[in-house]
Structure formats: C-alpha cells, structure tokens
Amino acid sequence: MLITTADAGTGCPRSTHVDCRRSGSGYLAYAPDVDSPWYEDLLVSPQATLEIDGRPHAARAVPLDGGDRGVALYLLEIDAARGRAIADQLLVHHGELRKALAAARAELDGVPIVGLPGLRRELLGHCVTFCNGLRMHHLREDGAFTAIEKAHPGLAPTLNRLREEHETVSHALLDLDELLQGKGELESAALREEFERVANGLEEHFAYEEANLLPALRATAHGRPERPLLSQLGNEP
Ligand SMILES: [Fe+2]
Numbered sequence: 001m002l003i004t005t006a007d008a009g010t011g012c013p014r015s016t017h018v019d020c021r022r023s024g025s026g027y028l029a030y031a032p033d034v035d036s037p038w039y040e041d042l043l044v045s046p047q048a049t050l051e052i053d054g055r056p057h058a059a060r061a062v063p064l065d066g067g068d069r070g071v072a073l074y075l076l077e078i079d080a081a082r083g084r085a086i087a088d089q090l091l092v093h094h095g096e097l098r099k100a101l102a103a104a105r106a107e108l109d110g111v112p113i114v115g116l117p118g119l120r121r122e123l124l125g126h127c128v129t130f131c132n133g134l135r136m137h138h139l140r141e142d143g144a145f146t147a148i149e150k151a152h153p154g155l156a157p158t159l160n161r162l163r164e165e166h167e168t169v170s171h172a173l174l175d176l177d178e179l180l181q182g183k184g185e186l187e188s189a190a191l192r193e194e195f196e197r198v199a200n201g202l203e204e205h206f207a208y209e210e211a212n213l214l215p216a217l218r219a220t221a222h223g224r225p226e227r228p229l230l231s232q233l234g235n236e237p
C-alpha cells in the first residue's frame with residue numbers, strides 16, 4: 001500500500017510502498033528496517049494518507065505495543081465530534097498558512113526586482129515553509145475528503161471542485177520548486193511571478209472551503225460525547 005507521511009526532517013510529503021495487512025477496520029504495517037523513514041516519520045507526526053483502491057484516505061498511526069516496530073493505522077471516520085474538530089483545525093491551519101503566505105510575500109518584496117546572483121533556496125525560508133506547509137495541508141485534506149464525502153454525499157460536487165483546485169496549486173508548486181532548486185542564477189522577477197501563480201486564488205480557495213465545508217462538518221448529529229482527537233489536517237505532530 002502507498003503510504004504518505006510528513007518527512008520528519010523537512011515536513012515534505014514522503015510516499016512509500018509499505019506491506020500492510022488488514023486488521024479490523026484499519027491496517028497493520030511493520031517497519032522492515034531499523035530506520036525505515038516512513039516509520040520514523042509516523043513516530044514524529046502520526047498522520048498518514050493511505051492510497052486504497054486509487055483513493056486517498058486519512059489515517060492516524062498508533063505505534064504497536066510489545067517492542068514491534070510497526071503501527072496500527074486507523075482510518076478517519078467523520079462523527080459529530082470529529083467533524084467539529086476537523087472544522088476547527090481547518091480554520092487554524094488556514095490561519096497559519098495565511099500567515100506563512102504573508103511572510104513569504106514580505107520576504108520576496110525585500111528582493112530587488114533585478115535578478116540577483118546567489119539568490120538561493122536557503123535565503124527563501126519563508127517561501128519554502130509556505131510551500132511545504134500548503135502541500136502537506138492539501139494532501140491531508142484530500143485524504144479527509146474521502147471520509148467527509150462518505151458522511152456527507154451531498155458535498156460531492158463541492159469536494160470535487162476543491163480537489164481540482166488542489167491539483168492546480170500542486171502543479172504551480174512544482175514549477176516554483178524547480179525555480180527554487182535550479183542550478184543557475186535565480187531571477188527574482190520570475191520567482192515572484194511563479195509565487196503569485198501559487199498565491200493567486202488561494203485565498204478564494206480557502207474562503208470557498210470554509211464557506212462550504214464548515215457548516216456541514218459542524219451540523220452533524222448532537223449528543224455524542226467529545227473524545228480526544230489528533231490533528232488530521234495540520235503539519236504538527
Ligand atoms: Fe483545500
């Protein structure tokens with residue numbers, strides 16, 4: 001099964017084919033090597049995205065007891081408490097991404113318009129942080145959308161639009177990465193143009209997502225007890 005984790009070092013998505021076996025409604029996955037990177041990632045940040053039958057599924061990893069190097073993977077299911085928690089987390093993470101976007105813009109604004117020799121990735125920390133954070137957020141959302149669609153079939157058209165927008169942003173991020181990691185001199189004007197391509201429409205995407213997903217996530221049945229929840233959409237452990 002293809003498992004995507006957040007690289008414990010960089011925060012970037014890391015996809016790995018891992019042998020899994022079904023266990024109840026979830027899966028068990030064992031690390032074949034002492035230092036399997038995907039396993040180390042999950043010990044730092046337990047959120048994973050599993051590709052099952054070609055669709056992304058959000059899952060939470062819990063290390064196995066008894067000295068086994070492996071995890072139990074629990075698929076996200078939307079109940080009342082979890083729906084509300086995801087709605088709250090989505091707002092928090094959008095706030096963090098909006099701040100990162102503003103910081104990256106401010107950083108780029110400090111770069112002279114003309115090309116600068118030696119302007120490199122390490123000088124553009126905010127930009128890279130924003131891109132990695134956004135990539136991880138969308139990837140985890142795509143996994144969560146599968147569970148949200150199951151709980152709220154009427155949201156299918158909204159979720160399809162959001163998935164398409166994630167795809168568009170993902171292509172723009174790849175182009176931006178190429179610029180940041182290129183070997184030659186980096187043109188600040190070209191970088192700014194690519195960055196704006198990513199940023200343009202993102203605010204609209206966030207606003208559409210918040211306006212159309214949050215009411216449904218918060219309008220689930222009442223009366224179920226709250227229980228401790230792990231973050232499903234963010235980048236923190
Ligand atoms: Fe989104």
Ligand SMILES: [Fe+2]
Binds near residue numbers: 137
């Ligand atoms: Fe989002």
